[in-house]
Amino acid sequence: MFEVNFKEKVDEIILGHNSDKKKIISIIQEVQREYHYLPEEVLVYIADTLDITHSKIYGIATFYENFSLQEKGENIIKICDGTACHVRDSIPILQAIYKELDLNDKKNTTDDMKFTVETVSCLGACGLAPVITINDVVYPKVTPESVVKLLKNIKMEATV
Amino acid sequence: MIKNYDDLISLASLYKKSLDKQRKKVLICAGTGCVAGGSLRIYEKIKSLVKENSLLVDVDLEKEEGIGVKKSGCHGFCEAGPLVRIEPYNYLYLHVKLEDCEEIVTKTLKEGKPIERLMYNVKGKTYKTQEEIPFYERQTRLVLHNCGHIDAESIQEYIGNGGYKAVAMALNMESMDVCQMVIDSGLRGRGGGGFATGRKWIQVLSQPNHPKYVVCNGDEGDPGAFMDRSIMEGDPHKVIEGMLISGYATGAHEGYIYVRAEYPLAVNRLETAINQALEYGLLGDNILNSGFSFNIHIVQGAGAFVCGEGSALTASIEGERGMPRVKPPRTVEKGLFESPTVLNNVETFANIPIIISKGVEEYKKYGIENNSGTKVFALTGNVVNTGLIEVPMGTTLREVIFDIGGGIPNDRTFKAVQIGGPSGGCLIFDEEHLNIPLSFDSLESVGAMIGSGGMVIMDEDTCMVEVARFFMSFTQRESCGKCIPCREGTKRMLDILEKITVGKGTKDDLELLYEIADTVKNTALCGLGKTAANPVLSTLEYFYDEYLAHVEDKECPAKICKGLARIFIEPSMCKGCTKCGKVCPVGAISGKVKEPHVIDSNKCIKCGACLEACPFKAIKEV
Numbered sequence: 001m002f003e004v005n006f007k008e009k010v011d012e013i014i015l016g017h018n019s020d021k022k023k024i025i026s027i028i029q030e031v032q033r034e035y036h037y038l039p040e041e042v043l044v045y046i047a048d049t050l051d052i053t054h055s056k057i058y059g060i061a062t063f064y065e066n067f068s069l070q071e072k073g074e075n076i077i078k079i080c081d082g083t084a085c086h087v088r089d090s091i092p093i094l095q096a097i098y099k100e101l102d103l104n105d106k107k108n109t110t111d112d113m114k115f116t117v118e119t120v121s122c123l124g125a126c127g128l129a130p131v132i133t134i135n136d137v138v139y140p141k142v143t144p145e146s147v148v149k150l151l152k153n154i155k156m157e158a159t160v
Numbered sequence: 161m162i163k164n165y166d167d168l169i170s171l172a173s174l175y176k177k178s179l180d181k182q183r184k185k186v187l188i189c190a191g192t193g194c195v196a197g198g199s200l201r202i203y204e205k206i207k208s209l210v211k212e213n214s215l216l217v218d219v220d221l222e223k224e225e226g227i228g229v230k231k232s233g234c235h236g237f238c239e240a241g242p243l244v245r246i247e248p249y250n251y252l253y254l255h256v257k258l259e260d261c262e263e264i265v266t267k268t269l270k271e272g273k274p275i276e277r278l279m280y281n282v283k284g285k286t287y288k289t290q291e292e293i294p295f296y297e298r299q300t301r302l303v304l305h306n307c308g309h310i311d312a313e314s315i316q317e318y319i320g321n322g323g324y325k326a327v328a329m330a331l332n333m334e335s336m337d338v339c340q341m342v343i344d345s346g347l348r349g350r351g352g353g354g355f356a357t358g359r360k361w362i363q364v365l366s367q368p369n370h371p372k373y374v375v376c377n378g379d380e381g382d383p384g385a386f387m388d389r390s391i392m393e394g395d396p397h398k399v400i401e402g403m404l405i406s407g408y409a410t411g412a413h414e415g416y417i418y419v420r421a422e423y424p425l426a427v428n429r430l431e432t433a434i435n436q437a438l439e440y441g442l443l444g445d446n447i448l449n450s451g452f453s454f455n456i457h458i459v460q461g462a463g464a465f466v467c468g469e470g471s472a473l474t475a476s477i478e479g480e481r482g483m484p485r486v487k488p489p490r491t492v493e494k495g496l497f498e499s500p501t502v503l504n505n506v507e508t509f510a511n512i513p514i515i516i517s518k519g520v521e522e523y524k525k526y527g528i529e530n531n532s533g534t535k536v537f538a539l540t541g542n543v544v545n546t547g548l549i550e551v552p553m554g555t556t557l558r559e560v561i562f563d564i565g566g567g568i569p570n571d572r573t574f575k576a577v578q579i580g581g582p583s584g585g586c587l588i589f590d591e592e593h594l595n596i597p598l599s600f601d602s603l604e605s606v607g608a609m610i611g612s613g614g615m616v617i618m619d620e621d622t623c624m625v626e627v628a629r630f631f632m633s634f635t636q637r638e639s640c641g642k643c644i645p646c647r648e649g650t651k652r653m654l655d656i657l658e659k660i661t662v663g664k665g666t667k668d669d670l671e672l673l674y675e676i677a678d679t680v681k682n683t684a685l686c687g688l689g690k691t692a693a694n695p696v697l698s699t700l701e702y703f704y705d706e707y708l709a710h711v712e713d714k715e716c717p718a719k720i721c722k723g724l725a726r727i728f729i730e731p732s733m734c735k736g737c738t739k740c741g742k743v744c745p746v747g748a749i750s751g752k753v754k755e756p757h758v759i760d761s762n763k764c765i766k767c768g769a770c771l772e773a774c775p776f777k778a779i780k781e782v
Contacts, residue, residue: 003168024479029421064482065463066421082383083578083616084540086630089311121465121634122383123422126540126614127193127238127547136424138196 006042009034014049021050028061037068050139073109073116074120075154078133082122084094094146100151161441163329176318184269185247187309191234191393199242203231205258209265227269230241233394235308236296236548252290253278262561279673296547298564302534303510305551307394312429315436318397324442326513330405331450338409339365345515345523346532351377351505351696352611354600360502360741363492364395364410372412373579374403374501375496378475381465382581387536387612388506390548392426396433400456400745406515407454418473430458446458448650465638469686470503473557483640484686507536530552531599541616544569556741558594561617579603580611582631583691583700585625607698623720624703625710629657631695646689649680653696662723665711704754725766725781731756733778742769
């Protein structure tokens, strides 16, 4: 069960948007920033508070790619597979990361909840292709070797 | 608080004077690319070094005080970042590292001497000033004029460089005349459609219903494009100014900027700029005492490519799923909140202040007939100089790729250019295509489109079938699912393309692929679906041989498609160590110990496990 005391925080977010139904996307965005994903209980609570149907909020939350109904890892790695990165070989980088973290295209979060790996269509840093971001910090011109090194460093820092 | 036109002009000259007083300026690029390369640390370091040094060198104190250290917008030459420009010498330093800062301060700032090793150098020639570098020399930076030259977070610098003058001028005109001026300028929407901007405005102006809205489309979702991002990050006030003028010209009092969530820096800079404009009385009530009021809100997207489409974008602002609807009614009649709405792209709005302040005649000197002005392109992929460029409409592809872009790196040859993102087409390398003047009409005639301006260069190692598959997987994923042609058609096209790239395609598949592509193009509901087939249709037209090689010879000429690779063991190199046989997941490798092994190509799934396992490099892939 998700933490029980979420109501206070979520109420605050909803009130911050004047309980306006039209601001639903901004509200969900802020909630996701808070919890890193959208727990079911919270979505239901928001829908009830704003007096919209559960199916509607579910529809919105699943329509937009940025929203996640699954809990994500502590570190979020995004591999850009936009055109520029793709033609500069982004797929071998993805495979190197999968291999290093023992993940695949069906399982994208590590068991210890430390890493989530996602591919994104374009981060808009095409001049530096191929790029990845780790927790929104952009790493330019990466190679399969350099990402493995990066990951090892993050793992080491975590254990220190 | 600026009260009127005269106030603004006198403030502008005041700021200009104090800017001129900064005899030396250090402009550190703070665009996304350079920030990723560590430019913000360089900024901090130079700032503290300048302070330290002026304290030490007391005779020069007065001189040193005039050094302005600034974070600027994107300089465009992303390949060479982090970039540091030093005025008044106009030196451009490339690939600057933290260790270089000391030398920049002591040598260039104190003594005015250039540091040649940090300068652009090609074929033994060093280019001292930014303007001399071929990448910049052949560009016409009109919209990007301020990007890289002023502090992106300072309204004073924007005003000091003539900013907000166009709004003041427009407010002294009739709304109708402002619309007419935009019509006369010939400006066409830079988001891809190429619809005449002024005509759109006049239609909104003529609507009797109120309120009206101005919406700026900053949902730049095309993979391979970052023009709008750089404008929003590097010159946010220009976008705001363009929206203000649009609001006045059409009778709207509220504006929305829809920015995709992947652009946090752009959101940040726009927020700063809006707050500054409010503070200076350039947004809000009774702007410049004209009686005109205008406010701007920022809305962040949530990751849906289809929201770049007008009716989907307005639906998303309203808190709905971003799905396009049937038109008419068009956005100018019923757009945001069912009200008349001007919807333009970021770059389009950034053109407006230029048109108003320079005048129609001057503006039309740029570009060609029916395609006036300039266009910003994101030049990426297999090209030497990647980055953001701006050229007059009508510039040829050859000039862009070879003169500005510097050609293809690593001694490869140019194969194709993909223009316009997933909605655009791939153009082949031949004289005819390279001499195409870039304009809305000429590109459409060859099955591509300007789109928002992404330009991805591909070399001989790129498989065009794979590229078509790549784009289709993108559009298929991003299809909103509302209309059947797009939802089902993109899925079927993707299936066929996948089949071809793994070597299971037939010639009949090519015909079916063409048929589906043609149907989707003609029957889909919105722009996303209508153009989704473009990459397929254009590659089928220009690279049909490559498709044939995949389906008939079962061969990928670029050696990209793994499924078509053939893996074999070179008998003379194989020592019979049996390692490969042990890792093969399907038991395709047989042979006795200490004797050469063989791979049964009918069983092989080309996973490549044996390639990695062989200690003698006896296993080859062709």
